[in-house]
Amino acid sequence: MTAAELIVDGLGMQFEGLTALADVTLRVPPGEIHGLIGPNGAGKTTFFNCLTGFYRPTSGAVYLSGQRIDGLPPHVITGLGIARTFQNIRLFANMTVLENVLVGQHQHIPVGGTDILSTRRPVYPTAVERLLILRGFPRAAVNGVIEIAGAIARPPRVRAAEAAAVSRARDLLAAVGLRGRENDLARNLPYGDQRRLEIARALATRPSLLLLDEPTAGMNPRKPPPWSASSAASATNSIPPSSSSNTRCASSWASAKTSPSSITAAKSPRAPVAIQRNPTVIEAYLGTRAIQGGGHAAP
Ligand SMILES: Nc1ncnc2c1ncn2[C@@H]1O[C@H](COP(=O)(O)OP(=O)(O)OP(=O)(O)O)[C@@H](O)[C@H]1O
Numbered sequence: 001m002t003a004a005e006l007i008v009d010g011l012g013m014q015f016e017g018l019t020a021l022a023d024v025t026l027r028v029p030p031g032e033i034h035g036l037i038g039p040n041g042a043g044k045t046t047f048f049n050c051l052t053g054f055y056r057p058t059s060g061a062v063y064l065s066g067q068r069i070d071g072l073p074p075h076v077i078t079g080l081g082i083a084r085t086f087q088n089i090r091l092f093a094n095m096t097v098l099e100n101v102l103v104g105q106h107q108h109i110p111v112g113g114t115d116i117l118s119t120r121r122p123v124y125p126t127a128v129e130r131l132l133i134l135r136g137f138p139r140a141a142v143n144g145v146i147e148i149a150g151a152i153a154r155p156p157r158v159r160a161a162e163a164a165a166v167s168r169a170r171d172l173l174a175a176v177g178l179r180g181r182e183n184d185l186a187r188n189l190p191y192g193d194q195r196r197l198e199i200a201r202a203l204a205t206r207p208s209l210l211l212l213d214e215p216t217a218g219m220n221p222r223k224p225p226p227w228s229a230s231s232a233a234s235a236t237n238s239i240p241p242s243s244s245s246n247t248r249c250a251s252s253w254a255s256a257k258t259s260p261s262s263i264t265a266a267k268s269p270r271a272p273v274a275i276q277r278n279p280t281v282i283e284a285y286l287g288t289r290a291i292q293g294g295g296h297a298a299p
Pocket residue numbers: 015018020038039040041042043044045046047087248250
């Protein structure tokens with residue numbers, strides 16, 4: 001997916017008596033990497049939750065490449081191009097490493113239904129679709145039925161798509177340094193590797209905007225990740241995990257390409273939150289390949 005522009009206009013989030021976000025206004029142009037910095041409780045995670053549909057903001061609006069997205073459910077926002085990781089890791093603990101990344105590709109794996117009908121049109125599902133629609137079934141229900149049938153019957157096109165998804169998942173895992181761990185259960189990975197897996201899963205959704213919540217928490221600040229473009233540079237530039245100082249670079253977002261610009265600072269009545277353009281943090285962590293495109297890791 002190409003890089004997306006994010007515009008946040010007067011965003012507010014109220015938890016009964018608590019104002020977590022008030023009048024947050026900012027713009028992230030396509031292709032830029034920024035850090036969101038603020039003390040504990042400043043509202044960084046709440047902000048990400050509002051952008052990704054986990055919270056419905058109480059005021060304001062969010063636009064992704066011109067489309068208003070606030071209030072939409074998380075899976076729809078993911079489909080529109082925003083992927084995220086979580087401060088408190090949320091993997092599918094009892095699924096394998098590979099399966100976790102496959103889940104991230106779910107929206108791009110045709111198993112029947114709409115994808116096959118609209119783009120490939122094999123004769124049999126089309127006939128079934130027509131029959132069901134003629135009998136008065138709503139189109140969405142018909143698509144659902146055919147999707148289930150496709151998943152059960154697994155015709156050659158579905159199997160080919162699944163094989164491609166597995167191959168891409170393996171490439172993503174290699175890109176984040178998890179080659180050879182594909183069949184391990186996610187819960188058995190060390191903490192730092194679980195963070196890497198979350199990033200691979202997020203990239204698997206082919207995002208146009210990637211939100212990373214405390215991506216370096218629990219990571220060794222001195223040992224660069226294996227996929228880093230320059231281990232010497234990243235060793236110098238990487239930030240401490242959960243910083244001992246009061247200010248934390250808890251969250252970052254990134255999308256492909258880079259271009260200079262400035263954005264306004266986010267405002268919160270509770271504590272200051274700064275938005276900084278800081279490519280070093282992300283590049284040191286992910287390596288430029290994952291962010292800027294190239295190979296299968298490119299979103
Ligand atoms: N679901 C919720 N219900 C009530 N209050 C909430 C909820 N989620 C967040 N808050 C409150 O909103 C404020 C902002 O929390 P948030 O987790 O967004 O801060 P943060 O900047 O991410 O902090 P940290 O760096 O510690 O993660 C806090 O006071 C928190 O208690």
